[in-house]
Amino acid sequence: MRKSLIAGNWKMHGSLSQVKSLVDNIKQGAGAYTDIDILVLPVFVHLALVHDLLSHTPVMWGAQNLYLGTQGAYTGEVSGPMLKELGCQYVLIGHSERRTIFREDLPLLAAKFKAALDAGLKPILCVGETRAQRENGETEAVVREQLESVIAFAGISAFAQAVIAYEPVWAIGTGLTATPEQAQEVHAYIRDLITQNNVDIAKTIRILYGGSMKPDNAASLLAKPDIDGGLIGGASLDAGSFLAICAAASREPTAAIK
Numbered sequence: 001m002r003k004s005l006i007a008g009n010w011k012m013h014g015s016l017s018q019v020k021s022l023v024d025n026i027k028q029g030a031g032a033y034t035d036i037d038i039l040v041l042p043v044f045v046h047l048a049l050v051h052d053l054l055s056h057t058p059v060m061w062g063a064q065n066l067y068l069g070t071q072g073a074y075t076g077e078v079s080g081p082m083l084k085e086l087g088c089q090y091v092l093i094g095h096s097e098r099r100t101i102f103r104e105d106l107p108l109l110a111a112k113f114k115a116a117l118d119a120g121l122k123p124i125l126c127v128g129e130t131r132a133q134r135e136n137g138e139t140e141a142v143v144r145e146q147l148e149s150v151i152a153f154a155g156i157s158a159f160a161q162a163v164i165a166y167e168p169v170w171a172i173g174t175g176l177t178a179t180p181e182q183a184q185e186v187h188a189y190i191r192d193l194i195t196q197n198n199v200d201i202a203k204t205i206r207i208l209y210g211g212s213m214k215p216d217n218a219a220s221l222l223a224k225p226d227i228d229g230g231l232i233g234g235a236s237l238d239a240g241s242f243l244a245i246c247a248a249a250s251r252e253p254t255a256a257i258k
């Protein structure tokens with residue numbers, strides 16, 4: 001049985017005061033859902049505050065990106081060990097916004113995935129197709145290439161510590177959500193691909209869905225057998241919505257009452 005993971009990707013949002021109130025509210029509600037993992041991913045400059053606010057609570061935090069190595073002449077970048085020192089447990093690798101806006105290519109992302117593991121962080125590898133790729137029937141080929149480039153570089157055993165997030169690009173921030181059936185189909189494909197490399201890792205690895213997941217569609221997505229949680233953008237900036245998605249993922253009695 002895989003433990004659900006609900007992760008909030010805050011992207012480039014929030015001021016210090018907004019982050020404080022969001023974290024306080026999430027912290028208060030999160031205690032009701034002890035059977036799931038809850039994670040928030042603020043911007044780099046808010047990590048120290050989040051570290052102070054969430055230490056000794058069940059809510060985990062992580063980062064949205066990192067650069068290779070430990071330190072060096074890489075102006076504007078942040079390394080894995082720096083994130084680890086701030087208590088990060090997870091880091092996003094290859095979010096579609098990084099792939100497209102910042103032109104991060106397959107070799108760089110494979111190296112970042114490995115850099116995360118080298119620093120003791122768990123990478124959340126994001127994969128997914130654009131609308132045009134889906135319409136051309138290329139979804140599986142795109143996802144396969146995004147996964148296989150990392151498997152070839154880091155080795156399948158590296159995935160024992162990793163999470164995969166399927167985020168169809170056409171569903172991100174658009175209000176369009178993959179139907180539970182569409183999402184399940186790709187999640188099952190991803191798990192099959194991992195199975196071909198390592199059966200045990202395929203059984204335990206968590207595959208999250210991301211792309212306009214909201215309180216009103218979370219339960220139907222999370223009910224699918226290969227959807228092990230969510231990577232939430234917009235809805236994670238509102239504590240009530242984020243906690244409602246946590247409730248949908250949880251089997252705790254208090255979650256069922258809502």
Ligand code: 13P
Pocket residue numbers: 009095167171172173174175210211212213231232233234235
């Ligand atoms: P939205 O939930 O806003 O569509 O964002 C999804 C996402 O990109 C999470 O990483």
